[in-house]
Amino acid sequence: MLLSETKQEYSWFRRISSQFISEKDFDKLEKTSVKLTFKKGEPILKQGGMPSHVVYLEKGIVKFNYENETSKNLILTIVSAPKILGGANLFYKDNNLFSLIAVEDCEVIMIDSKVIEGVLMDNSKFAMMMFQVASEMFKKSVMNFISLAHKQKEGRIADIILYLAEEVYHSNSFLLSLTRKEIAEFAGCSTENVIMTLSKWQNEKIVSLEGKTIEINDIDKLKYISKIG
Amino acid sequence: MLLSETKQEYSWFRRISSQFISEKDFDKLEKTSVKLTFKKGEPILKQGGMPSHVVYLEKGIVKFNYENETSKNLILTIVSAPKILGGANLFYKDNNLFSLIAVEDCEVIMIDSKVIEGVLMDNSKFAMMMFQVASEMFKKSVMNFISLAHKQKEGRIADIILYLAEEVYHSNSFLLSLTRKEIAEFAGCSTENVIMTLSKWQNEKIVSLEGKTIEINDIDKLKYISKIG
DNA sequence: CGCGAGCTTGACGTTGTTCAACTAGAGTGG
């Protein structure tokens, strides 16, 4: 975790925000925020902690991790930059429901909750936009949970591979930065099950595995597996 | 489904809203909304339909139902009056993600989305409140799904019975308006499993069943089952 | 070179689903 120069880019966030708030309000956000970098595996926000900041993920990939007292972890969702995270925490008020953990090296900008809340209060269109961003992520988690709730393991793993290809790596061939264990935590099944399913698919020529790279060869078959569950 | 007189009560909603919006804005909402009653089992909003209204549930109990093409239904959550529903749909923009179905006879007020959106735009504090309400419900669903994801059936059914007692019926002894099948859809397991678990608990004197009434005798043991999963 | 973390495979037992059969109550029409 490392502080960098004060002059920041915010490229995507600035572009989006400029449609809704004044340059002056944006400066207010910019001045009170800090840019941090996190190495793979480092926690950005801790479950149970107070939500003091809204996180804007400028670069990298993070997982939303739910840690359970008794049993194992659960990954709620995985997202890649650029994205506004932890907006949910803005509206929940409660302690953070989950941890944010870097899956790949990340650059994030921590925006002070108090400050952004003030800007939201003065700019209802900006507030609506922020809500929608948060809602979009809610929706994705809910859809993932629905899949989780009534599909068999194979359908769920198919969902996750498709999700990673489309929404995270933006390619049908990608270098997987997650371990099998993490995929299992995302799919809500055991590591062994993930491995079995993936190598079964390799035999059936649906995917190709080579080290940490995954290539989807037959996306239609994968979608079919996802569909029938 | 039945239209009643235009003069409405809105008691709870009015009280809450009055902290955030003017009498004039509230009148605007009131004038463009209609009060409807739904009988047990009737759909209030349909999954896939366009979200034209925000639903304020004045009386009754509704389930959030997710219908799947291939397999069975899934109940996302169950809530009792008074509560603002479908606020999520306001922010999602997409088609309704789920159906709202009356579990008991309901009185609801349908507030026109366009109108409430206008009021939200002009009153950012009101918008924040609405979003917090939506977030609260979202959080409950997520917590339920987390439970669903890594607990055994027994733990999940315990969660649901506790949730119904605390959040829906507000009593440890209640007349269950859900069928065993619906509990199963909520818990993400088979009807038989719900039945087996409940009668097992009856033998162990944790609950008493008599027809459609359920009484929780040993809430600590139930919480323990919920905890250990 | 050795150690540990992540990965892989197979065997085994547990959990939960499915199926089939039966009961009870509610509603319907002759």
Added chain:
DNA sequence: CCACTCTAGTTGAACAACGTCAAGCTCGCG
């Protein structure tokens, strides 16, 4: 008033899915 049918609830047995365990493997790093 009595078959009838329909739905909800219940039970048990057979079977499939999944997790756990145990063992061996590979690769990167000190």
